[in-house]
Each structure stands twice: as structure tokens, then as C-alpha cells.
Amino acid sequence: MITLKIGQKITLNIQRMGINGEGIASYHGRLIFVPYALPTEEVLVEITENARNFSRAKLLKVNKRSKDRVEPKDKVYHELSSSHISHLAYPAQLEFKRDLVRQALEKYRPAGWKSYELRPTIGMDNPSHYRNKLTYQVRRLNSGAVIAGLYKENSHHLVNLEHCIVQEELSQQIINRVCQLIEKYNLPVDDERKLRGIRTVMIRRSQKTGEVQMIFVSSANITLDGQIWPQLRDEPTKKQRASFVKMDNILSDLTEEFQDIVTIAVNHHPKKSSEIYGDRTQTLFNEKERITEGVLDYDFELSPRAFYQLNPTQANVLYAEAAAALSPHKTDRVIDAYCGVGTIGFAVAKKVKSVHGMDTTPEAIQDAKHNAKRLGLKNCHYETGRAEVIIPNWYKSGHKATALLVDPPRTGLDAELLETIAKFPPEKMVYVSCNVSTLAKDLIVLANLYKVEYIQSIDMFPDTARAEAVVKLTRKKARK
Template identity: 80%
Template sequence: MITLKIGQKISLKIERMGINGEGIGTISGRLIFVPYALPGEEIVAEITENARNFSRAQLVKINKKSRFRVKPEDPVYADLSSSHIMHLAYPQQLAFKKDLLLQALEKYKPAGFRNYELRETIGMENPLHYRNKLQYQIRRLNSGDVIAGLYRENSHHLVNLENCVVQEEMTQDIANFVCRLIEKYKLPVDDERKTRGIRTVMVRRSQKTGEVQMILVSSARITLDGQIWPAPYADQELTKREKMGFVKLDKFLSELTEKFTDIVTIAANYHPKKTSEIYGDRTQILFNEKETITEGVLDYEFELSPRAFYQLNPTQANVLYAEAIKALHPKKTDTVIDAYCGVGTIGFALANKVKSVHGMDTTPEAIVDARANAKRLGFKNCHYETGRAEKIIPNWYKTGQRPTALLVDPPRTGLDSELLETIAHYQPEKMVYVSCNVSTLAKDLIVLSQFYHVDYIQSVDMFPHTARTEAVVKLTKREKPMRLERKFNTRK
């Protein structure tokens, strides 16, 4: 086995791309992972890390370039993450994202995976400025300048983002103006050590209506119109430090809403704890013409509260949801379970095509929005509950309901093991799995493929220029379940 030293420079030919978008080459059978290198390239790389079976290296020089290498549109994209692939021509990005699925399936080997139909990735006509929401951290530099951006991968270095080319332009403009106003009015900014103040800004713009909502996350209390928020409890005295660290927002809000008239909601979130969580427990509307923004997908509209989840790419959300509906092949007699329903977006697209939709989500605000949206849209056959699917679904069966179809759209962690067990027990006739993580999808298919036939997997490029893709999986119940070859863990 060849021995490589940290700092050693090597010549390497890149053979393929890995699941995180890095180039992969081999030396004497040892895998070498090199971010920003492309298949077919001959490079010089410097070893940065050695593990038992592989090494990592940084790109030093390209001796032979790939014909698919392009100049990135964003000069700072490489500062954020080694999994960004803006240096790869867009058509080849789409091919790579189909290969991501294949790599994940080959790693976890669900039953019959070699025979799965993997369809070509559906991309965007214009893969720039697609993110309708930003969530930037705020920092004040020693110079006094205020910046907003994201942390560099695996570090605590904040990369200033003033012109992110994948971000919707108005959201970026608002974030930039927020920084200028913080400077102008000398508002305190959280420095994670001594100073309490503004720590995060969230801006989201509706593609349908152009309405904008914003959240300011602060570790200090806020004053507005002479009122303190959050107000101290009756028996609580503010510390001297708290009294000095108020974020006075009167002039800030006035100037911000005067310049950006599309802003309909501004909320504050109080988050004094030193944790990696973005939001604290308390949120307060500070300015509102509306408490929600109206967004649209396919042929209907819905309302979004500031903290409610919705896809970051509304253009491709239309594509993704259309593919999910097509895969489910809804019938008027279908009773559909919409697990991880959020504000009800996919379920509403099904409502006029099925007998009923029953959704659940663990976020109470999302369920409030889902119910309000269903009422506003006139869908009397949509029902929503707060809670975990693996707890609610058995209760529904106990009341005599027999859902014929299941739709799941889980977070990147995939399906909870208890939910997998629930699905294996009840086995609705058909199922659609909308995935945002090919690895957890492939792992979940180890169980699901024992009870369902995987008809096809359709990838959709929700995040151009990154090594991430979404996928829609069409599953139909097997006439006879396969013998479960591998047990899965059930959380106690």
C-alpha cells in the first residue's frame, strides 16, 4: 500500500465525481478525493488528509482541463463549500445528478436496484437567481463595516455575500440594505462573545405575488415605539448589560419599508442562547400589512408564515410536485396520507383528484397554515394534524380509515425508523417518496423495496451548481412481500 504524506504533491488523473461533487482519482488502488477537479482532468494535487482507505487533497494545478470545465459565474462560490460544482457545465451537472442516485443505490444495494429505471434529471432553463429565500448570518468587522453571508464549510469564517448569483435579486438587495442600516443607526450586532444584538436575517420573496417577509434574529431585546420585546417578567430585573444592548428598530423599520414597499411582514425572533440553532423560541411580528405571503404552485395559491417551510426554488417546485402527482396517479377513490405535509403544498395539488387528503407535520405553525390554506381554497376533504406520522397513522387505521396511497417528503435525514416500520405494517397500495438526499433515500429503499416495487426514480434539479438533487420515486405494492433480508432499527 502506497504511503502518502500530508503536504505531498502528486500527479493524478481524475476518473469520476463523488457524491459530494469532488473529483476522484486513484494511486495504487487508493482513492484520492479532490474538490473542484473534474473527470478526465490530469492535475497536480496536495495531500491534506489521510484516512485508512482514502486521502483528501486540494487542487494545485490543472495540466489537462476537461472540455466541460467552465468559469464560475460567482467568484466566491468555492469559498462556501467544496460540494459546489459551478465549474462544471450545466448539462453535465444534470448527468452527474443522475449518477448520484446510481452511486447511492450501489452503496446501499436495495433489492433489485440494478433494474431500477433512473430517468434523466429535469433541469432549469435559467439555473441562476433561483433561491427565493436567504438566511444570512450578520457580523460587524473590526473596521465597523457590517456584512451578511454564510459560514465557510467546516469553519466559523463568515463569507460575505453581496451578490450571490443563485439568490433571488431582491432578497439579496434587502440583505445588503439591512447591513447598511445597521451601520447607519449603529445597531448592536452579536459577536458570540461580549456583545448581544442582531445575529441573523431571513428574507423570503414570493415568486407568485412578489410579496416579501423578513425575520431579524436577535440575542438582545428589541425596542419599538417605546416598548421592550420580549418584555421582562414582572419579577425580573434587566441586567445592566441587557439595558445597554437594546436593538432600537424604529428608524430602521421605517427606512427599510419605505425603500422596499414589497415587504409585507417583518418579524423578530429572540434567541439569546449560544447554540447553533438559527431561531429561538419566541417570535413577534413587528410590521405587518399581512402576517403571511401568498405563494403559488401549479394551479393554486397558499399562504406562508415567516417560519413555515417551503421549497427554496419555486420554479422547480412546480416541476417536482407535478412529477409527484404523476407518480401517485391519483384516482377519485383514493384516500391519501401526506406525511411531512408542511403547509399542505403537495396535498392541495391532489385535493381535487382524490377522495381525501390526510396530512401531518411536527411543526405546529405549518399545520395552522395548512388548515387555513385548505379553508381558504375550499378543500373540505383535506385534514391536518400536528404530530409524528408513525403515531398518527395507526390511530387513523384504528378509526377504520384505510388509506390507499402514501406520499412522503421527509427531511434530509430520511424516514424515521418507526415510520418505516409503520409503512411495512400497513402497506398502502401505492406510494410516492419525494427525496432531498439520495443517500437516505437509498437506505430507506432497503426496507421499502421488500414490500414495494420501484417503478422508476425521477431526479429534479432543485439546487443547480451544488452536488444535491431531489428525486421522485414511484412505488407500487408487491403482490407478495419479499422476505425482509435485513432488519432495520426501531427507535425505542
């Protein structure tokens, strides 16, 4: 195999796209990954990394363009990550996302994978400004200016996002104003060397009602109306007081300027950690404890830290597909694993005998119980905890599911939960996936128990190399 040197420039013909959206070429038998390159293109690249079996390269020039290449609508956002694919025309993005499922299946090869029905990806009519939630890091520059945005991939360089093509527009206006107000009132801001102030701001807006909720994440104590939070045991020192974040003026200005804001909370996160939130959250402004959101034909409420899909338009598509794949029957006893605030289970609750759900986030379970009561659903039961622990306990107590809904995080199903499913497999199952690689890996176990009827890919995140999928599974008949 040929040896390539770092910095060496070569010309390549791109053959296909990989799972992270990069172009892939073969050069004298060696695979080379080129971010932002597209199939059929001839490109000039510079080698940046050599691994044992492949190399990575930087795109320098496109000598021959793909017919599917377009100019990114937002170059700043596009360049944040090598997995952003807004240089690819949207119809081609949808086909690529179906191919992502195929690539994952080919890698892990669950039983019968070649015969699975892979349905065309369901996209958006308007794939812009679709994110209903932003979580931006906040930093103060040496000039004194305050910026908010996201870190560039594999770096500690914070990119200022004042106009983001994927972000809901009012949320973007609010975060821009937050930066101005932090400057105006000279509030302390966190940095990576010294934990001393506001570090992150979360803003979520309901597509249904327009209501907005916010969380300021601070490494320092905050004060409001003279009250210190979190409370200190002893009288604060002069040095401590100097680092307090005084929230009175910024809260007053934000709630006066943006009438849609109904909740502002603060989360105390004093540790150096990649986790977004610390353990303690307190509401500072509470016109409404929760915002109201809607999906399909029902409404539900969300507390600030509860999870909900970031693309509410496509959430309607996702939940409708999940409900259809379940084929609900009035005698079904459904278990909704990783239930969040209960949204997917609510889509079928009126058509089945019962829905039992669990989630590890206590706030989400509180919201699920609250929402079930609001909707008049007396057949819904929710518990806080891990699915792999709670489901066996339910089975031991006599509650056995006829149908199972799973919507796991990107890491896929827990090994213990897979063992539980293998031991007590319901007659039908729907797997909602946000990571096609872990889906394909989990199907190694599930495809021995279930027939994969079809996989429906859904574009929840246009311009990124991420695909969601809904999988319909039916129990295989036991051999005699």
C-alpha cells in the same frame, strides 16, 4: 498500499465524481478525493488529509482540462463549499445528478436496484438567482463595517455575500441595505464570543406576488415604540438597556424603501446554539400575516417560519412529478406525511377522496388548514405531530390510506415510520427525496414491499452536488 505524506504533491488522473461533487482518483490503489476536479482531468494536487482507506487533496493545477470545465459565474459563492460544482457545465451537472442516484443505489443495494429506471434529471432553463429565501448570518468587523453572508465550509469564517448568483435579486438588495442600516443606527450585533444583538436575518420573497417577509433573529431584547420584547419582569438595568436592539428606525426605513415588504418579525434566540431560531417569535410590522405563493394551478399562503421549497420554479416541476407518480383516483385516501403547509397534497386533493397530512411544525399545520379552507378543500385534514405516531393512531381509528406521499427531511424516513409502512402498506406510494443517500437506504425496506417503477431526479439546486428525486412505488402482490 502506498503511504502518502501531508503536504506531498502528486499528479493524478481523475476518474469520476463522488457524491459530494469531488473528483476521485486512484493512486497506487489508494482513493484520493479532490474537490473542484473533474473526470478525465490530469491534475496536480497536494495531500491534506490521510484516513485509513483514502486521502484528501487540494487542487493546485489542472494540467489537462475536461471539456465540461467552465469558469464559475460566482467565484465567492463557488468557494464557500467543496460541494459546489459551478465549474461543471450545466448539462454535465444534470447527468452527474442522475449518477448520484445510481451511486447511492450501488452503495445500499436495495432489492432489484440494478433494474430501476433512472430518468434523466429535469433541469432549469435559467439556473441562476433561483433561491427565493436567504438566511444570512450578520457580523460586525473590527473596522465597524457590518456584513451578512454564510460560513465557509468547516470554518467560523463568515463570507460576505453582497452579490450571490443563486440568490433572488431583490432579497439580496434588501440584506445589503439591512447591513447599511445596522451601521447607520449603530445597532448591536451578535458575535461568537458575546451574545449581544442581531445574529441572523431571514428574507423570503414570493415568486407569485413579489411579497417579502423578514425575520430578524436577535440574542438581545428589542424595543419598538418604547415597548420591550421579550418583556422583562423587572425594570431593565442601564447595562441591559445598552444592549437593546432599537428597531424603530430600521423598520421605518426598510418598509419605506421596499414596498414589497409585508411582514417583519423578530425571533428571540439568546442561547449559543447552531439552531437558526429560538422559541419565541413576534411580528413587528404586519401589513399581511402571510405572503401568497403559487404552484401549479393553485395559490397558498406562508407564515414567516413555515417551510417551502427554496426554488419555486422547480417546485412546480417537483410537485407535478409527485402528482403524476401518485396516479390519483377519486377513491384514493391519501396520507401526506411531512406535509408542511400542504402544498404537495393540494396538487391531488381535487382528484381523490381525502388527504390527511401531518407535520411537526405547528405554524406549518396552521398554514395548511388555512390554505385548505382558502382553496375550498373540504376533504383535507391536518394534525401537528410526528408521522410515526399519528399514522398508527389514524389506522386504529379506521382511517387506512390507499396512497402515501412522503417528503422527509434529509435524514430520511424515521425507523418507526418505516415499521408502520411495513405493517400497513398502502397500495401505492410516492417518495419525494432531498437526499439520495437516505432514499437508497430507506429503499432497503420499501423495495421488499413495493416495486420501484422509476426514479425521476430533479435539479432543485443548480451548481451544488445535491439532487432531489421523485420515486413511484406500487405494492407488490403477496405471494400465495
